[in-house]
Amino acid sequence: MTEVSQLKVGVLGGTGPQGRGLALRWARAGISVVLGSRSAERAEAAAAELRDLAGVDAITGLDNAACAAAADVVLVAVPWDGHRDLLESLRLELAQKIVIDCVNPLGFDKQGPFALPVEEGSAAQQAALVLAESRVTAAFHHVSAVLLADLGVSEVDIDVLVLGDDREATDTVRALADAIPGMRGVYGGRLRNAHQVEAFTANLIAINKRYKAHAGIRVTDL
Amino acid sequence: MTEVSQLKVGVLGGTGPQGRGLALRWARAGISVVLGSRSAERAEAAAAELRDLAGVDAITGLDNAACAAAADVVLVAVPWDGHRDLLESLRLELAQKIVIDCVNPLGFDKQGPFALPVEEGSAAQQAALVLAESRVTAAFHHVSAVLLADLGVSEVDIDVLVLGDDREATDTVRALADAIPGMRGVYGGRLRNAHQVEAFTANLIAINKRYKAHAGIRVTDL
Numbered sequence: 001m002t003e004v005s006q007l008k009v010g011v012l013g014g015t016g017p018q019g020r021g022l023a024l025r026w027a028r029a030g031i032s033v034v035l036g037s038r039s040a041e042r043a044e045a046a047a048a049e050l051r052d053l054a055g056v057d058a059i060t061g062l063d064n065a066a067c068a069a070a071a072d073v074v075l076v077a078v079p080w081d082g083h084r085d086l087l088e089s090l091r092l093e094l095a096q097k098i099v100i101d102c103v104n105p106l107g108f109d110k111q112g113p114f115a116l117p118v119e120e121g122s123a124a125q126q127a128a129l130v131l132a133e134s135r136v137t138a139a140f141h142h143v144s145a146v147l148l149a150d151l152g153v154s155e156v157d158i159d160v161l162v163l164g165d166d167r168e169a170t171d172t173v174r175a176l177a178d179a180i181p182g183m184r185g186v187y188g189g190r191l192r193n194a195h196q197v198e199a200f201t202a203n204l205i206a207i208n209k210r211y212k213a214h215a216g217i218r219v220t221d222l
Numbered sequence: 223m224t225e226v227s228q229l230k231v232g233v234l235g236g237t238g239p240q241g242r243g244l245a246l247r248w249a250r251a252g253i254s255v256v257l258g259s260r261s262a263e264r265a266e267a268a269a270a271e272l273r274d275l276a277g278v279d280a281i282t283g284l285d286n287a288a289c290a291a292a293a294d295v296v297l298v299a300v301p302w303d304g305h306r307d308l309l310e311s312l313r314l315e316l317a318q319k320i321v322i323d324c325v326n327p328l329g330f331d332k333q334g335p336f337a338l339p340v341e342e343g344s345a346a347q348q349a350a351l352v353l354a355e356s357r358v359t360a361a362f363h364h365v366s367a368v369l370l371a372d373l374g375v376s377e378v379d380i381d382v383l384v385l386g387d388d389r390e391a392t393d394t395v396r397a398l399a400d401a402i403p404g405m406r407g408v409y410g411g412r413l414r415n416a417h418q419v420e421a422f423t424a425n426l427i428a429i430n431k432r433y434k435a436h437a438g439i440r441v442t443d444l
Contacts, residue, residue, distance in 0.1 A: 114414055157442045161425065189428035192336055197425065199418035203383065204441075206411035213443040219426075220379045221435040 004175045008032045010071025012064050012078055012086065015046040018102060019077035021148025022140060022180075023059060024050050025156070029179040032058040036067025043067070053151065068093035073100065073172065075140070076127060080105040080116070083123055087130045095133035098169045100176075101194075102140040104201040112206055115199030124163065124194035137164035137173045138194040139185070141201055144214035155182030158216030161197050163188045186219050226397045230254040232293025234286050234300055234308065237268040240324060241299035243370025244362060244402075245281060246272050247378070251401040254280040258289025265289070275373065290315035295322065295394065297362070298349060302327040302338070305345055309352040317355035320391045322398075323416075324362040326423040334428055337421030344417035346385065359386035359395045360416040361407070363423055366436035377404030380438030383419050385410045408441050 009026055011019040014035025023033045027050060035050075037043035043061030050059045061067075068074055068090045078086055080103050087094070103123040105116040120126040124138035139162040147153045160177035162185050164170040174185025188197060207215045231248055233241040236257025245255045249272060257272070259265035265283030272281045283289075290296055290312045300308055302325050309316070325345040327338040342348040346360035361384040369375045382399035384407050386392040396407025410419060429437045 111412060111414070113411075115418060163425075186429065187432045189335075189425040190333060192333070193421070193424050193428065196337060196418040196421035199415070200422060202415050203385075203411040203419065206415065207409065207441060207444070210409045211444050215444060216442040218440040218442055219429060220438040220440055222429070222433050222437060 004172065004179050005030050007072045008034060008070065009176065010034050010036055010067045010074040012036045012067060012074060012076050014061065014067070014077070015042050016077055016079070017145035017149070018140075018143070019075065020046060020050065021145045022075060022077070022143070024054050025148055025180045026176070027054040027056050027059045029181075031176075031179060034067050034070050035059065035061040036064040037061065038064060040066070065090060065093055071097070073098045073176070075100045075102060077102055080123060084126055084130060087127055091131060091133070094131050097134055098172055099127060099131055099134045099136045100140065100173050101127045101136060101138045104141055104198045106202050112209065113202035115202050118195065121192065122195035122198050124191050124198070128191055135164075135166045135169040136191065137162060137166070137169050138191060138197065139163065139173050139177065141197055142204055142216050144216065147214050156180055157182050157218070159184045159186045159218050161186055161188030163191055163194045163197060165190050186222060226394065226401050227252050229294045230256060230292065231398065232256050232258055232289045232296040234258045234289060234296060234298050236283065236289070236299070237264050238299055238301070239367035239371070240362070240365070241297065242268060242272065243367045244297060244299070244365070246276055247370055247402045248398070249276040249278050249281045253398075253401060256289050256292050257281065257283040258286040259283065260286060262288070287312060287315055293319070295320045295398070297322045297324060299324055302345060306348055306352060309349055313353060313355070316353050319356055320394055321349060321353055321356045321358045322362065322395050323349045323358060323360045326363055326420045328424050334431065335424035337424050340417065343414065344420050346413050346416035346420070350413055357386070357388045357391040358413065359384060359388070359391050360413060360419065361385065361395050361399065363420055364426055364438050366438065369436050378402055379404050379440070381406045381408045381440050383408055383410030385413055385416045385419060387412050408444060
């Protein structure tokens, strides 16, 4: 396994809250990050803000295709709506690379959040079908963007479940979770069991509402 | 809310590992428990064993219908196969009562565990549709039967997610989790978000295999 400090991590959807938050934490941990967005200008503007916040230089911004091409490992942190189209457009750039899907297909109505049905089973399985030449994993679904953005939170108290069928890939992604203080990467099963991990974000949102919290999970007995 | 120590808790499937384990722990906590089984004799035999183990008298065994009729709150801890038929046969006995469904509809193949599709969305939603006159909740999906049975484990290190649309019912079920040392009952969302909590048991089984553990979860920031 490559030392994660040597990896360049791309973040598709790098101007959204989840992508920005993880980019910030990885950069603080000494990992090079490249933000991707539809607009290279917006990506570079977000990167400039994060460089200031993180106090490090190694965050840049590019359009999504250039981001995917430049990175060793790529986090997909885009809205569910548009997920498939974006991945289809980046098949070549993402070939052979480790892809981390953190997308939660959720809907909201008057009763709160709920899991959307996904034809392929889950966002991660959709990614694996679209990106047949990539090493697709699923992780970072439950991390609170609010806590990530708040550098007053020095340790992010959460286990990151890492799912996938490629042991070396899930080990690398676990190490990327371990690189962020407080986080722990835990193997969470095969990709076919990703749906419930994505959907569980609806439960965490309901918990947050009831308890006024930024809830995550820890796995016990490990 | 009734004090849980005054409740009589029925356990359908009370001779199975999950039902026995929870019955044992509730009895040790001073709660009256009645085990249900297809055979009253087998239920009473299991109850006699648990009385010895727990060192308390307040565990009895009856057939499922008599168990459901005798109890104030009823845990459904039967195999998924047969879940619907059993509940249909107990509609009258379970009317108006708080029902706790802990059933995980899972399949297993060479690649390990996976979530089975459920027409109604989840075992809990199936229970709610069948038991239209009952107050159906979902909880206790992730508790390790091995840890419950081992009284050397004095504290069961797990949060129990309690789902349901009836606030008083979920509060009572949370209190039944809180009654077991180490456990904490946490509201986990509406019943329509039960599927992923049930299915997540497949991930915990995969985690147990990888890490040689009896994994559960804790919710952080509460």
